[in-house]
Amino acid sequence: MASSRRTRHAGPPDGGWGWMIVAGCFLVTICTRAVTRCISIFFVEFQAYFGQDYARTAWIHSIVDCATMLCAPLGSLISNHVSCQVGIMLGGLLASTGLILSSFATSLEHLYLSLGVLTGLGFALCYSPAIAMVGKYFNKRKALAYGIAMSGSGIGTFILAPVVQLLIEQFSWRGALLILGGFVLNLCVCGALMRPISLKEDCKAAPELLEQNYVSETEKQDLKRMSISSPLIKLWPRECLCYCSWKEYDFLLMPGFMVLAVSILFMAYGCSPLFVYLVPYALSVGVSHHQAAFLMSILGVVDIIGNITFGWLTDRRCLKKHRYFCYLFAVGMDGLSCLFLPVLQSFPLLVPFSFTFGYFDGAYVTLIPVVTADAVGTPLLSSALGVVYFLHAIPYLVSPPVAGWLVDTTGSYTASFLLCGFSMIFSSALLCFARLAKKIKRTHLPSLTGNTALKQHIWTNGAIAYSVTAELDQRDVEFLAVDTNSFSKR
Amino acid sequence: RLLLLLLCTSLSGGNPADAATQEFKPGNKLSVDLSEHVIVLPAGPFEKNISVASPTEVDLTCKLDENSNLKNPQVTWKKGSETISHTSKAPNSWTIKVTISESSHLGSYTCFLKAEKELSATFHLHVPPIDGREKPVIAYIGDTGVMVCKTEHHPRAWKWFMNNGTELVSIDKILPKDKYEILSRSASESRLEIHRLTVADSGEYWCEADFVLGPGKARFEVRVLSVAEPLKPFIAVVAEVAILVTLIGLYEVYSKKRKAKEGEKEFDQIEQLPNSHI
Numbered sequence: 001m002a003s004s005r006r007t008r009h010a011g012p013p014d015g016g017w018g019w020m021i022v023a024g025c026f027l028v029t030i031c032t033r034a035v036t037r038c039i040s041i042f043f044v045e046f047q048a049y050f051g052q053d054y055a056r057t058a059w060i061h062s063i064v065d066c067a068t069m070l071c072a073p074l075g076s077l078i079s080n081h082v083s084c085q086v087g088i089m090l091g092g093l094l095a096s097t098g099l100i101l102s103s104f105a106t107s108l109e110h111l112y113l114s115l116g117v118l119t120g121l122g123f124a125l126c127y128s129p130a131i132a133m134v135g136k137y138f139n140k141r142k143a144l145a146y147g148i149a150m151s152g153s154g155i156g157t158f159i160l161a162p163v164v165q166l167l168i169e170q171f172s173w174r175g176a177l178l179i180l181g182g183f184v185l186n187l188c189v190c191g192a193l194m195r196p197i198s199l200k201e202d203c204k205a206a207p208e209l210l211e212q213n214y215v216s217e218t219e220k221q222d223l224k225r226m227s228i229s230s231p232l233i234k235l236w237p238r239e240c241l242c243y244c245s246w247k248e249y250d251f252l253l254m255p256g257f258m259v260l261a262v263s264i265l266f267m268a269y270g271c272s273p274l275f276v277y278l279v280p281y282a283l284s285v286g287v288s289h290h291q292a293a294f295l296m297s298i299l300g301v302v303d304i305i306g307n308i309t310f311g312w313l314t315d316r317r318c319l320k321k322h323r324y325f326c327y328l329f330a331v332g333m334d335g336l337s338c339l340f341l342p343v344l345q346s347f348p349l350l351v352p353f354s355f356t357f358g359y360f361d362g363a364y365v366t367l368i369p370v371v372t373a374d375a376v377g378t379p380l381l382s383s384a385l386g387v388v389y390f391l392h393a394i395p396y397l398v399s400p401p402v403a404g405w406l407v408d409t410t411g412s413y414t415a416s417f418l419l420c421g422f423s424m425i426f427s428s429a430l431l432c433f434a435r436l437a438k439k440i441k442r443t444h445l446p447s448l449t450g451n452t453a454l455k456q457h458i459w460t461n462g463a464i465a466y467s468v469t470a471e472l473d474q475r476d477v478e479f480l481a482v483d484t485n486s487f488s489k490r
Numbered sequence: 491r492l493l494l495l496l497l498c499t500s501l502s503g504g505n506p507a508d509a510a511t512q513e514f515k516p517g518n519k520l521s522v523d524l525s526e527h528v529i530v531l532p533a534g535p536f537e538k539n540i541s542v543a544s545p546t547e548v549d550l551t552c553k554l555d556e557n558s559n560l561k562n563p564q565v566t567w568k569k570g571s572e573t574i575s576h577t578s579k580a581p582n583s584w585t586i587k588v589t590i591s592e593s594s595h596l597g598s599y600t601c602f603l604k605a606e607k608e609l610s611a612t613f614h615l616h617v618p619p620i621d622g623r624e625k626p627v628i629a630y631i632g633d634t635g636v637m638v639c640k641t642e643h644h645p646r647a648w649k650w651f652m653n654n655g656t657e658l659v660s661i662d663k664i665l666p667k668d669k670y671e672i673l674s675r676s677a678s679e680s681r682l683e684i685h686r687l688t689v690a691d692s693g694e695y696w697c698e699a700d701f702v703l704g705p706g707k708a709r710f711e712v713r714v715l716s717v718a719e720p721l722k723p724f725i726a727v728v729a730e731v732a733i734l735v736t737l738i739g740l741y742e743v744y745s746k747k748r749k750a751k752e753g754e755k756e757f758d759q760i761e762q763l764p765n766s767h768i
Contacts, residue, residue: 048638051673051681172628175720182727189731192738 011139012378017195018137018145024193025149028088028130031095031187032123034156035180036064038164039115045173050108057108060116062397067120069393072128074121076386079129084194084382088126092187095122099181103174115177119184126187128389132382133194135373140315142373143323147311147366154304154362251376251384259434260375261391263427264368267331269395270423271361273403273416274338275299278354281413285345295350299358306362314367324435327371328428330364335424342414526551529611531603532558536611541618543643544702545591550613552601554582563605569597576601590615593704617701618643622708629714635684637695637710645699645706648672648680653694687714 012018043057050057079087098118105111131149138145167176251257278299282292313319314326337356344350369385376384403416525548527540533555540548550567554560565584567574576586584601596615603609621640629635639648650672651658661670661682671683680699684691695710 049636051636051675169625170628171715171720172630174630174633175628175715178720179723179727182724182731185728185731186734189734189738192735192742195742 012137014138014140020193021133021137022145022149024190025130025134026152028126028190029152030156031184032127033153034160037157038160041164042173052108063116064120066393066397067117068123069389071121071124072389073386075125076128076382080382084129085191087129088191089188091122091125095119096181096185099177103177128385131369132385135381136197136378143311143314143370146369147308150366151304151307154300251380256375263430264391266423266427268392269399270420272396272399276400287347291347295354298354302355302358303362306359307366310363311366327367328431330360331424332428333360335421338417338421341417531609539614542590542615543618548588549585551585552611560605563603566602569599617704617706620699620706620708626711626713629687635687637682639680639697639708641678641699644677645701647700649698650682651696689714
């Protein structure tokens, strides 16, 4: 009997197999984000071979990025309902198939479908589940783990770019795509590494959820819910985390998450045109091609440093409670440096800009999963991350063309950079006000009603228990003990 | 005090910029009639490349930097061994006017400054360079090979040649005719497409742009590979993935069995305890 009982962890292990998960997530980030960036190296080849202009070829990159972000919720859905390992392996196979098929392409439209949609979908199935998995295995060193995992995109681009260039020179773009397809198959290795973990917190909440399902059946809930929850009851002994799909997205209505979602929309709107227009802006103020390329390299390298150092910094005890403010500080600093950009008109002035922007860009990218986990809790992290990355998609699509249109109509880059800067500062200010409003609300409410409100919340959605305990840090053990007593009484 | 150099980046055919970046550069196509090219000594650079597509007049100037120690040098302008008379538009500046109406007028024009030191600067006048591809063009058997020639001015005509080992043969004379396709999306660009490639198609190809003042050439090397070539690294990577996944799977199974055994041991121990109490 003991063999069938799965070991329940008291809390996230913060080490051990967790580091293998970080390595797996690092590889996932390389195979998805870095490969997406390296696809633009193929554009010169596609332009020459198919005889099309730059704009039509650049659509491929937009389609891949868009598909990766738009299908992110699908990725978390599959990994929640089936298994994280199956989800990532499936994603790896899809992406690899997409790349292999595109090596046989005969037209640009063929490439849009195989390299754009299929590969993007494959990447989407891998990205958010892998990141969510890291969050489940780490608590104390979460930000550092995320920093190391996210640095994969920068390090991957750094290494893959010359390798892809070499492959194209040796084997032409068809052979290079074929070999890249083989490389992306490594996502299946990452999938195999993602050993599922079940935390005590998640299992504790589920029996209560079950009771509520029985109660809701008698309370004349709509038939749909009943039909969904009855197979759920059968599945319960097998999987702790098998939530009903409607309940899975309950966090969407949480005010904390809604504020975060809106701020992410503005933040993604602000940061995306910068990577597209930094080099053309530098060239327009008289910087040479080599220096402009150097600026982008600085941005890339400092991004990696920002990922890891900021992750390590925010794991320190003194900064841990203030992770939220560290995140909005990073976004705010990025916005501020954007505002200064139109004033910087020479290469020696643009270098510190690259440093600052790159560092804080790496910083907030590391903290997005951490802040999301703080807002919704670990069990729902996978779905929440899916939604967060989905929210990145529309600004990524819309923002560069709008900035381009602004540049064309006003004749200079000032308007578009100012818009980006204000967008990011607004995002950061929104988060600041939301936190202040929360604090003011808490101090005004009398303590008794505050406690019962919290307990009721825990009744309906076990995830909050985890997020509350994260905030209370020291007192979490006592709180859980109080909790279990209250549950048994009911 | 910085002396302004008129940089003719377009005429000297710099790096092929992206279509995206080209829009945002300051207008760099100078009109054909006005051309003045200056080299400042002793600062340098000591050579300048000037592309001339059609008959025009150029002014070439050698200027002495005001802060240099050389005083009143003796200046001669030469093309090869022929001396050209010059004028002095300003103090410490010597100019020659070159009228280019045929290809013999192109070449290298040098100004020599003789004083305490001897300095020289050269202007190379030539037809616009053709951008081809320095690295070999790789293609696969049965696929289409594409070569693109670009230049910044409009030549009168484009011609393509293949080197068959001994001489350059014009592409339109090679049979079968439908194997080769020459397309031009614009006057400054020409594409050669070779369909149904075989290994025999590997070799040297030349594209020639016919300008009023003479032809410009670019060389391509075509290499035709078999499909097996990229398959080797591909299969190697797939094999590595399969091995790693199997290893991880075996490790997981092994560690689960070990934990199950440990769990049973604990269970037995717990069962024994009440007995021991009794």
